Amino acid sequence: MHIKQYNNEVLYAENGIVKVCRQDIDRLKEMSNDNERKRIRLCTHKDVDDEVHEMLIVHAKDTYVRPHKHVNKIESFHVIEGKVDIVLFKEDGGIMDAVQMGDYLSGYDFYHRISFPYYHTLIIRSDVLVFHETTNGPFKRTDTIFPVWAPDEKDFSGQKRFMKNLTVQVDNLLSKSEKDV
Numbered sequence: 001m002h003i004k005q006y007n008n009e010v011l012y013a014e015n016g017i018v019k020v021c022r023q024d025i026d027r028l029k030e031m032s033n034d035n036e037r038k039r040i041r042l043c044t045h046k047d048v049d050d051e052v053h054e055m056l057i058v059h060a061k062d063t064y065v066r067p068h069k070h071v072n073k074i075e076s077f078h079v080i081e082g083k084v085d086i087v088l089f090k091e092d093g094g095i096m097d098a099v100q101m102g103d104y105l106s107g108y109d110f111y112h113r114i115s116f117p118y119y120h121t122l123i124i125r126s127d128v129l130v131f132h133e134t135t136n137g138p139f140k141r142t143d144t145i146f147p148v149w150a151p152d153e154k155d156f157s158g159q160k161r162f163m164k165n166l167t168v169q170v171d172n173l174l175s176k177s178e179k180d181v
Contacts, residue, residue, distance in 0.1 A: 003042065008035040011042045018044040020056060025080070025130055032058045039063050048139040059122070059129045064159045067121040067150040071143045075135045076113040079103050082126035085170055086112055089119035093149035098170045119147055123167055
């Protein structure tokens with residue numbers, strides 16, 4: 001596979017037909033460890049203007065995905081490897097839902113689609129998370145909205161506090177829903 005590096009976290013496949021094997025994912029995992037935020041994505045679409053964006057994304061366990069929502073976007077998420085909770089928020093930052101996810105064999109949901117502009121984030125529960133994300137293009141940075149109640153990506157101490165508190169809340173929510181079953 002021929003790839004073009006856009007930056008330390010974003011690669012584009014240059015082939016008209018894109019095939020990805022286990023060794024490609026292993027290489028993406030290695031590359032993610034070499035960058036500051038411990039994440040990388042392989043875009044299999046041509047560029048930011050494409051109508052459909054498909055990406056293979058790797059995140060390390062402590063990767064902070066700032067809660068955000070997308071205007072006029074549909075986003076699907078298919079777990080290839082690892083475990084994660086997708087957390088959906090109300091406008092005020094209260095938790096609306098938390099979805100436990102894992103690969104197909106994990107017994108958890110492995111596919112999730114968000115068709116409405118809900119704030120969402122990830123709590124990565126494994127050492128590494130590999131997932132396939134699809135959304136509609138074109139990509140415009142202004143289509144992603146960050147809430148005032150979520151720490152900025154440069155606020156490292158705020159991130160740690162936020163994620164620690166969020167993880168406790170999600171753990172309580174999930175254990176309560178398991179008891180209700």
